[in-house]
Amino acid sequence: MKSKHMAPKRNYINTKYRTQNPYIDANNLPIRHIKSTSINPRIKSRKLNSRKNNRNLQKKRKINKKKVRLLIIILLIILIAIIHNVKKDKKIKPVSAIGNLEIENANINNSNLELEANSSIPEIDSKTTDWNLILVNRYNPLPDDYEFELTSIETSHKADSRVAESITKMLEDARSEGLKPLLCSSYRSIDTQTKLYNNKVKEYKKEGLSDKEAKEKASFWVAIPGTSEHHTGLAFDIVSMDYQVLDEKQEETDVQKWLMENCSNYGFILRYPTNKKKITNINYEPWHYRYVGIENAKFIEKKGFCLEEYIEYLKQFE
Ligand SMILES: [Zn+2]
Numbered sequence: 377m378k379s380k381h382m383a384p385k386r387n388y389i390n391t392k393y394r395t396q397n398p399y400i401d402a403n404n405l406p407i408r409h410i411k412s413t414s415i416n417p418r419i420k421s422r423k424l425n426s427r428k429n430n431r432n433l434q435k436k437r438k439i440n441k442k443k444v445r446l447l448i449i450i451l452l453i454i455l456i457a458i459i460h461n462v463k464k465d466k467k468i469k470p471v472s473a474i475g476n477l478e479i480e481n482a483n484i485n486n487s488n489l490e491l492e493a494n495s496s497i498p499e500i501d502s503k504t505t506d507w508n509l510i511l512v513n514r515y516n517p518l519p520d521d522y523e524f525e526l527t528s529i530e531t532s533h534k535a536d537s538r539v540a541e542s543i544t545k546m547l548e549d550a551r552s553e554g555l556k557p558l559l560c561s562s563y564r565s566i567d568t569q570t571k572l573y574n575n576k577v578k579e580y581k582k583e584g585l586s587d588k589e590a591k592e593k594a595s596f597w598v599a600i601p602g603t604s605e606h607h608t609g610l611a612f613d614i615v616s617m618d619y620q621v622l623d624e625k626q627e628e629t630d631v632q633k634w635l636m637e638n639c640s641n642y643g644f645i646l647r648y649p650t651n652k653k654k655i656t657n658i659n660y661e662p663w664h665y666r667y668v669g670i671e672n673a674k675f676i677e678k679k680g681f682c683l684e685e686y687i688e689y690l691k692q693f694e
Pocket residue numbers: 561606611612613664665
């Protein structure tokens with residue numbers, strides 16, 4: 377009876393274990409036993425391998441993460457650098473933009489000036505070919521075919537007949553003001569000019585200068601024959617009777633003061649002003665007056681031109 381009774385009890389325990397004991401598997405064997413006996417060594421190694429792989433993967437992931445971080449940092453640095461450069465460019469741009477604007481404005485201004493000069497009507501109705509605007513200087517000798525009539529003035533002098541009246545009137549009016557003007561030079565032929573020039577060259581040669589040096593220095597005081605304005609019969613040297621020296625002090629005489637102020641009323645200009653030496657290539661001569669006509673003289677006076685500058689001004693409209 378006992379044996380019969382005990383048997384089901386075991387079974388009961390067994391069945392109980394089958395379902396509830398976690399240490400017994402479906403074959404009614406303890407799990408530890410199953411593990412040690414049922415797993416193939418290959419599988420075990422695979423598992424070990426997979427663990428290793430996992431570790432490797434984790435390592436790789438870690439390395440990749442590091443790489444990604446590094447990349448992000450590098451990209452950020454590049455981005456910051458780019459932004460910095462853009463800011464720099466922006467800082468520079470306004471300066472260059474101003475520069476460009478200035479250049480553009482300058483161009484516009486220049487073109488405006490050109491337009492003004494080309495499109496506007498000249499303020500004066502004169503031509504560079506007008507007889508009273510003939511330009512004779514170092515670079516523009518008197519043309520060989522230049523013809524005009526001479527009229528005697530002030531007893532021993534000659535002038536272009538067209539200006540004889542004007543020069544005479546100016547001298548008379550100065551005298552009527554109580555002044556003592558003296559006409560010392562007027563029309564001069566090329567022959568006379570040659571004599572004057574050669575004499576000056578001789579003077580410098582006596583001082584020990586070479587022929588070339590003497591001619592160069594002489595030409596600064598006496599125009600090379602053919603290039604003197606006195607050949608035109610339109611130029612006159614007037615000094616004060618009280619100071620008959622051709623130097624800068626001539627400008628201090630009452631005669632010169634009056635002439636400089638009034639000459640334009642008679643159609644004359646002071647031909648070689650002190651501030652135009654570089655253009656005229658002639659030293660300051662506060663005694664040399666040139667006839668250009670009243671309108672031209674007034675315009676030249678107003679603009680502060682010398683004759684060379686006035687000719688250039690008129691050329692714009694021709
Ligand atoms: Zn002169």
